[in-house]
Amino acid sequence: MTHQDMKASVSAKSVHTKGELNETANALLEQLTSYSTVLHPLDLSHEFKLRSAYGQNGLGIVEFLRGKRILITGATGFLAKVLLEKILREQPDVGQLYLLINADSTEKAKERLVTEVQGSQLFQLMKSNWEKAFEEFMGQKVTPIVGDVTREDLGLEESMEKELAEKIDVIVNSAATTKFDERYDVAIDINTKGPIHLLEFGKKCTNLQLFLHISTAFVNGERSGCISEMPFQMNTSIRNEQHKGKSKTELNVKEEIALAEKMQESFNLQSAASQALNMKKLGFQRAKLHGWQDTYIFTKAMGEMLIGHERENIPVVIVRPSVVESTLMQPFSGWMEGIRMIDPIAIAYGKGLASAFLADPKGVLDVIPADMVVNATLAAMAKHARQPGLTVYQIGSSVVNPLIFERLVDLTYEHFRSHPFVDQNGVPIVTPKLRLFKDKISFRVFNYLNCELPGRLGRYLPWSKKNISEKRRSLFDSAAQQITHLIEIYSPYTFYKGRFDISNTKMLHSELSPAEKEAFGFEVSSIDWEHYMKNVHFPGLRKYVLRGRNITTRL
Structure with a gap:
């Protein structure tokens, strides 16, 4: 049998009847092993993983995924793509993955699937494994569905809604707007109302086994100390917690939703720019009033509250990762998409455009690689x-393996010293170590003297040509504005006093079999931050986001 014939045979074998899947574990293992080089031609340990999955130990993640029909929202986003790739790579016999995609038509949804998901470099290992059969395999296993979580009916056609309600086993909600300064109405539509629209659909699903919601550990807002993995009660006010119930600011989620709608209507007569600015300001005001740092985490917290209040008897898991960054190991190290939280300042620093930032040198930045988040999610x-109740898993590093800001600065300095950006003439850009300031006044003075003032004086230097000095001034001004914006957005996190307890997550990891720990491990204490930052994350940022563009304008 040729390699292609074997792949075709596997495609045919992937549609089993329920009775056939109830054969003895040994018979099933023998059948699957005969095609192991087809399922994972480059993974020689796959047979060992299968043998463990069908044994008595571990959670049986691979076997659980077999035949499952899963609805995933936010599938064109960073984390959901890692989840999608992992499921397909580890369990090709998954039943069907339905991706809810916001598009005007089915054809447009398919286009987004092909260009934004399948076309991602994240899938290069699968493409190598499946070769010419990759497109056919993806066509068989992944179905794009036109839909929108901001609509009560999810924007589904009646026939599709009925079909999904009869088939779906698991719902994974990864849809979110993650902009810290998002418009209040937009953030509420997606982050607060979106999960409930999806949960209400889940109540119609006759075979639903689990509703899994991807949140963020920072929904804990301005809480401090070690923060436990506890679900929110409806209308919980963090400001009230801080004042031991004596605060006059009571939170009512449904009233917040109504307020956003009302204010949207009142701003309708304004220009688009003014309306957007006012809605952004409103979001920050409401978040601060009730004890959250920004609109993003406030609306995500209210989404969690509604899920807990409205879930009825549906089994629910809420996964709260901290700052999600590039993959540590799987499917390969360093893959990421988009400029994430720690990256804008790192890039500006590497280009010589930033020499200081506002952060507590002894503070902690809670970072977690994307593949660990996905592994914990699947576990x-x-x-x-099928287990009743609501369980929360926080996935972070601040308690068991903290990354201290001054250590992050050292690692950033060491990386760009050994692998500097270069200017248009190929000359390496030498950067001094980034300085961290704990107070805004000292930072502003330093930033003015070292960034803004040189740019402004540059145009008056007699030995400089005017066009060069203007370019220099423009770069300094732009950098100063960017750093100022990052300070406003990130300072609540660079001085964050909360530390995320991960007791539930550690217990979950302990239940994995040895083979599952190899394939689905998420032991946060094992992360070597020096290796991750210098050899994984920064190279990944340059390769997959900056696409190898190391040339920049020299100041």
């Missing part, structure tokens, strides 16, 4: 399917 999925 939670296998453990809690």
